[in-house]
Amino acid sequence: MATQEQSRIAARIEEYSHYTEVRQLAYNIAALQQESMFHSLAVLSFFPGEGKTLACAALARAYFEARRAPVLIVDTTLRESSSSLALRQCLPSPECTADIASLSDWRKNGASPGRSPGEDTGHGLPLATPGAPNDFALIQSVASHNAKRYGLILLDTVPLTAKNKNNVDPLLIARAANASVLVVSKKLLDAPQLEEKLKLLEDASLHLLGLISNEEFEP
Amino acid sequence: MTAPSQAALDIQEVPHLLSKHRRLLMVGTLLGGLVAGMGSHFIPRRYKSHFVLTIYSKYFQSPLIGDFVPSSGDFSDSRALRESLIRQALTPELLDALGQKYGIYVAPKTGGGAPASPVKRLSRSLKHLLAKLDIIQPSNPESLLSNERQNMLGRVEIFSLNNTTFNVGFSYSNPRVAFSVAQELHGEILKSLVDARTNMLLRVRDAIHRRLATISTSASSPSRSGDGASLRQQLKAVRDELRSLTVTYTESHPLVQQLREKEKALARSIASNSAARIPASGAPLPEGDGSSTLHDISGDLAKKLNYLDIAIDSDSEHQGDYFATLEPPLFPTSPSGPGPALFLIGGLAFGCICAGFIAAIREYFHRSAVRSSTVARRLGVPVLGELPALPQQVSEPAQPAAR
Numbered sequence: 001m002a003t004q005e006q007s008r009i010a011a012r013i014e015e016y017s018h019y020t021e022v023r024q025l026a027y028n029i030a031a032l033q034q035e036s037m038f039h040s041l042a043v044l045s046f047f048p049g050e051g052k053t054l055a056c057a058a059l060a061r062a063y064f065e066a067r068r069a070p071v072l073i074v075d076t077t078l079r080e081s082s083s084s085l086a087l088r089q090c091l092p093s094p095e096c097t098a099d100i101a102s103l104s105d106w107r108k109n110g111a112s113p114g115r116s117p118g119e120d121t122g123h124g125l126p127l128a129t130p131g132a133p134n135d136f137a138l139i140q141s142v143a144s145h146n147a148k149r150y151g152l153i154l155l156d157t158v159p160l161t162a163k164n165k166n167n168v169d170p171l172l173i174a175r176a177a178n179a180s181v182l183v184v185s186k187k188l189l190d191a192p193q194l195e196e197k198l199k200l201l202e203d204a205s206l207h208l209l210g211l212i213s214n215e216e217f218e219p
Numbered sequence: 220m221t222a223p224s225q226a227a228l229d230i231q232e233v234p235h236l237l238s239k240h241r242r243l244l245m246v247g248t249l250l251g252g253l254v255a256g257m258g259s260h261f262i263p264r265r266y267k268s269h270f271v272l273t274i275y276s277k278y279f280q281s282p283l284i285g286d287f288v289p290s291s292g293d294f295s296d297s298r299a300l301r302e303s304l305i306r307q308a309l310t311p312e313l314l315d316a317l318g319q320k321y322g323i324y325v326a327p328k329t330g331g332g333a334p335a336s337p338v339k340r341l342s343r344s345l346k347h348l349l350a351k352l353d354i355i356q357p358s359n360p361e362s363l364l365s366n367e368r369q370n371m372l373g374r375v376e377i378f379s380l381n382n383t384t385f386n387v388g389f390s391y392s393n394p395r396v397a398f399s400v401a402q403e404l405h406g407e408i409l410k411s412l413v414d415a416r417t418n419m420l421l422r423v424r425d426a427i428h429r430r431l432a433t434i435s436t437s438a439s440s441p442s443r444s445g446d447g448a449s450l451r452q453q454l455k456a457v458r459d460e461l462r463s464l465t466v467t468y469t470e471s472h473p474l475v476q477q478l479r480e481k482e483k484a485l486a487r488s489i490a491s492n493s494a495a496r497i498p499a500s501g502a503p504l505p506e507g508d509g510s511s512t513l514h515d516i517s518g519d520l521a522k523k524l525n526y527l528d529i530a531i532d533s534d535s536e537h538q539g540d541y542f543a544t545l546e547p548p549l550f551p552t553s554p555s556g557p558g559p560a561l562f563l564i565g566g567l568a569f570g571c572i573c574a575g576f577i578a579a580i581r582e583y584f585h586r587s588a589v590r591s592s593t594v595a596r597r598l599g600v601p602v603l604g605e606l607p608a609l610p611q612q613v614s615e616p617a618q619p620a621a622r
Contacts, residue, residue: 016607025604032603051606058606181603184591192232194589195239198597210603213591 013054017061025212026062029181032209033152038178040143040153041209044170046160046197050185051214056154060098069151071098074142076135077158078104078167099150101142103135103168135168139176153177160200171206179207185214240578244571251570252563259562264554268401269388271380271546272408274301278416278541281530298382305377305385308404308411314371315364317403321396323374324367375404384545394551401548413538417531421463424527427520428459434517447492454485466531 016022029041043052060071143153155177157170174180182201191197201208237244276297318324325339350357376388389404391397435452461478468475534541595602 019607021605021607025606028603055606182598183606184594189589189591189594193235194594195597196235198594201598208598208600210600211591211595211598213602213605215591216606216608 013057014061016054017058017065022058022062023066026059026066028210029059029063029152030067032179036179036207036209038207038209039147039150040139040155040177040179042155042157042170042174042177042180043183043212044157044160044174044180044201045183045185045188046191047185047187048159048162050159050183050187051212052159052183053156055183055212055214056156057098060152060154063152064098067151070149072101072146072150072153073098074101074103074139074153074155076103076139076155076168076170076173103138136172136176139173143177160197171200171203174206174208175203177207179209181209181212183212183214189215236578236582240574240581243578243581244574247574247577248567248571251573252567255562255566255569256559258566259559262562263392265390265392265556266394266397266551266553267376267388267390267555268394268397268548268551269376269386269546270401270405270544270548271384271386272305272405272542272544273384274304274412274542275383275540278412281420298379301383302377302379302385304412304415305387305408307415308408309372309375311368313407314368317400318367318371321400323371323391323396323400390555398548398550405544405548409538409542409544412542413534416541417467417534420527420531420534421466424463424524424531427524427527428456428463431517431520431524432456434513434520447489450485450489450492454482454489457482457485462528466535 032038043056045052056073060073063069063071139155143155146153155173157173158167160170162170188194188197279297279300315324346355347357349355374390376390377385379385387401387404387408389397389401391400432452432455435455457478461475461482464472464475464478470476470479591602591605
């Protein structure tokens with residue numbers, strides 16, 4: 001059942017990634033890469049369910065289609081909400097050329113299991129610095145050391161308003177990455193005190209490139 | 220792309236919204252206070268001079284003639300009656316006289332009175348123009364005068380403190396004029412009250428006179444219906460008329476003089492005729508000149524006539540028994556109505572409320588108009604792309620299907 005559900009979601013994501021809007025998004029990201037020379041991109045949002053994981057999965061597929069370069073998606077969430085989409089559900093297919101890594105696995109094991117357990121670690125992600133002191137250093141090392149191997153490294157983060165303290169601060173991840181984008185849905189547009197929330201993103205160290213609009217999404 | 224839904228305003232957001240729009244609220248409040256403060260200087264001040272008058276119940280009573288002169292009824296009637304007596308003094312002639320004398324009436328084009336202010340001149344020109352275009356009826360002197368009278372009447376305030384006591388005041392922009400007009404109104408109202416009571420008594424007395432004359436005519440014998448009797452009756456009527464007139468007028472009044480001449484002529488005629496004794500005025504007819512019933516009636520009426528004469532004479536000497544001025548008109552030392560401080564407070568409050576309303580409207584439209592592009596502009600970054608809606612139906616995978 002879970003496998004069937006996984007397949008269904010994956011099929012939808014695959015079709016979704018072929019939509020013109022998603023491909024256009026991938027082109028824009030690629031164009032910005034040429035200008036700003038970034039390799040890691042943190043995907044941020046304020047609220048859960050705004051579409052970060054969907055954006056990461058769809059963008060990864062579309063980016064590969066556009067640039068023919070592999071994409072690494074790093075899942076920085078340590079504790080997800082029940083309503084969140086799981087990355088591995090979106091991209092279970094072995095044909096998908098997006099690798100998925102998890103920050104929690106790195107913390108546990110010290111190295112990424114890669115996409116296929118037991119597979120050659122050509123896609124493995126050794127720690128750049130053994131015994132990295134903190135998550136910030138860990139993410140920075142991942143981003144820097146895998147920059148040549150992957151065309152793009154996407155960092156899927158927890159919501160900026162997440163109450164769970166065990167998760168890594170998404171702003172920290174954004175600072176560790178080379179650039180960041182914000183996924184905006186109706187949840188944010190209709191939220192009270194929007195101005196106060198947006199002030200969080202005025203930090204230049206976040207390297208905010210732009211917004212990804214997800215207004216079409218009906219929760 | 221569908222329009223974003225509008226977020227409802229939560230009560231917990233009010234402090235934040237107040238902080239967010241604090242500049243607008245401060246500016247609006249200060250502006251309201253400034254406008255009100257300046258306006259209070261341009262609004263013409265009104266000064267009011269008033270007096271307090273009491274009309275006692277005995278004004279409406281006449282012990283001597285109480286059986287045929289009606290007295291006041293219940294309390295509600297008495298208050299209305301007193302107020303109507305006071306208002307009766309405010310005749311159009313009095314209002315016109317006061318308005319002209321103190322320059323309260325605005326000068327018409329060709330008339331006298333006070334010159335019109337620029338605002339009134341402009342208003343008049345505008346009305347003239349509208350009348351030319353047949354939008355309004357052209358004004359005529361009567362309507363102008365009527366307006367002036369209404370304005371003048373509007374400046375007079377009459378309200379009751381209790382059933383018998385009334386506060387009568389006059390408001391005007393000039394304190395001296397307000398005081399003078401209040402004084403004149405006080406005098407006119409008192410005079411009107413006195414005249415009203417006197418006229419009432421005189422009317423009753425004239426009615427009794429006429430009835431007595433009728434009875435005298437019907438009771439007189441044929442032998443006396445000749446010249447002598449009629450002359451005596453005429454003389455009696457003339458003397459009665461003289462008695463009533465001398466209460467109000469002096470001997471030099473033309474009417475009194477005319478009646479004196481007539482009296483002398485009649486007396487000469489009677490004396491030259493025969494020696495029938497002239498009865499004293501108001502005395503009953505001698506017995507045997509008519510039926511006993513008529514005699515009784517005439518005697519009773521003659522008695523009442525005497526009482527009325529006594530009441531009229533008493534009233535002319537003791538007017539103060541019927542009303543009293545508890546508070547005479549005083550010169551107003553300060554303007555009536557709200558002062559500049561109250562205007563300022565009102566203006567500040569009004570400005571604050573208006574600014575709050577504008578802030579609420581702005582917040583409402585701000586929320587309803589927030590889109591991704593708005594957020595992007597706010598952050599100074601572009602919108603990189605839009606994620607379309609997820610398909611509901613799962614289609615065949617692995618075939619790139621471009622839309």
